[in-house]
Amino acid sequence: MLIDPDHFRERMTPERRERFFASGRADIGWQVDLLRRHYGPFHPRTAIDFGCGVGRLTCPIADIATERVYGVDVASGMREEARRNVPAHVEIVAEIPDVQVDWINSLIVFQHIHPANGVPLLARLLQALAPGGALTLHVGAFKARGAMTMGGVGMDFVSWDGDGLRTLIETPPGSGMMMMYDYDLNQVMALLYTNGIERFTVQHLDHGGHHGACSLAGRRTAEAEGRSRLGGRCCAACLATLTCPAR
Numbered sequence: 001m002l003i004d005p006d007h008f009r010e011r012m013t014p015e016r017r018e019r020f021f022a023s024g025r026a027d028i029g030w031q032v033d034l035l036r037r038h039y040g041p042f043h044p045r046t047a048i049d050f051g052c053g054v055g056r057l058t059c060p061i062a063d064i065a066t067e068r069v070y071g072v073d074v075a076s077g078m079r080e081e082a083r084r085n086v087p088a089h090v091e092i093v094a095e096i097p098d099v100q101v102d103w104i105n106s107l108i109v110f111q112h113i114h115p116a117n118g119v120p121l122l123a124r125l126l127q128a129l130a131p132g133g134a135l136t137l138h139v140g141a142f143k144a145r146g147a148m149t150m151g152g153v154g155m156d157f158v159s160w161d162g163d164g165l166r167t168l169i170e171t172p173p174g175s176g177m178m179m180m181y182d183y184d185l186n187q188v189m190a191l192l193y194t195n196g197i198e199r200f201t202v203q204h205l206d207h208g209g210h211h212g213a214c215s216l217a218g219r220r221t222a223e224a225e226g227r228s229r230l231g232g233r234c235c236a237a238c239l240a241t242l243t244c245p246a247r
C-alpha cells in the first residue's frame, strides 16, 4: 500500500513503479468488470477518484473516462506527485469539485478517515454523481482480532462493556502509518439510498484482517426518483416494489 509520497520517489525503481501502476490497472479492471457484470454497459466520460494518492488508480480511470477526471487528495505531497503521473485531462485538486460526473471511485481511502469526518465527506461526494452514474466505493466494515492494532499502533487500552470495545488510550499514528477505521454499513446504505442509489452490490474484501465492503452502485435515474415519490411503490398501480415487472 502506498503511504508516503517521499517513500514513493525514493524507493521506486522502474520495475517497482511498473508493478505499482499495474496493480492500479488490475484493481480498476476488477471494479469495471464487476460494474459491467451487474449493471451492463459502462461508458463513463467523466470521473472523480477520491483519495487519489499519486494516481495509481487515477491513471487507469483516465484511460476509460477520457473527457475529464478529477483526482482529489487532501495531501499536498500526493497531489504534487500525482500531477507528474496523470494525463492532461486529469485535474488534481484538494477538495471535491462542484461538478457532476459519470463515475466516482474511492478505494483504500475512507478506511483511513475517521467516520465522524468520512460520513459527511461521503455525503458530499455522492452529490457529485450524475443521474445514471456509477460508484466504486471501498469502506472498512469490521476487523479480525489480530488486526485490531496495526503493528502495535492503535488501541493501547480498551474497555469492554459487554457490547463493544471503547478505546481509552490510543497511540497516534506515526509518520508513514495510517489508522484503519470501520464504518457503519447501515449508515453508508442510508447515505447511498438518500442520494438516489437504491441498488448496489457488496463485494467482501480482506485487507490483512481489515474486512471491507466494496459497494458498486448505479445512481437512480430521474424516472426512478419519480418512483420513490410514490411511497416506495414502483408504479401508482403496484403494491409490490420487489416483484413488479416495471422495475
Ligand SMILES: C[S@@+](CC[C@H](N)C(=O)[O-])C[C@H]1O[C@@H](n2cnc3c(N)ncnc32)[C@H](O)[C@@H]1O
Binding pocket: 001, 002, 003, 050, 051, 052, 053, 054, 055, 056, 057, 072, 073, 074, 075, 078, 106, 107, 108, 109, 112, 113, 121
Ligand atoms: C492508501 S492511499 C490510497 C490512494 C489510492 N486510492 C490508491 O488506491 O492508490 C489513501 C489516500 O487517501 C488520501 N486521503 C486521506 N484522507 C483524505 C481526505 N479527507 N480527503 C481526500 N483524500 C484523503 C491520502 O492522502 C492518501 O493519498
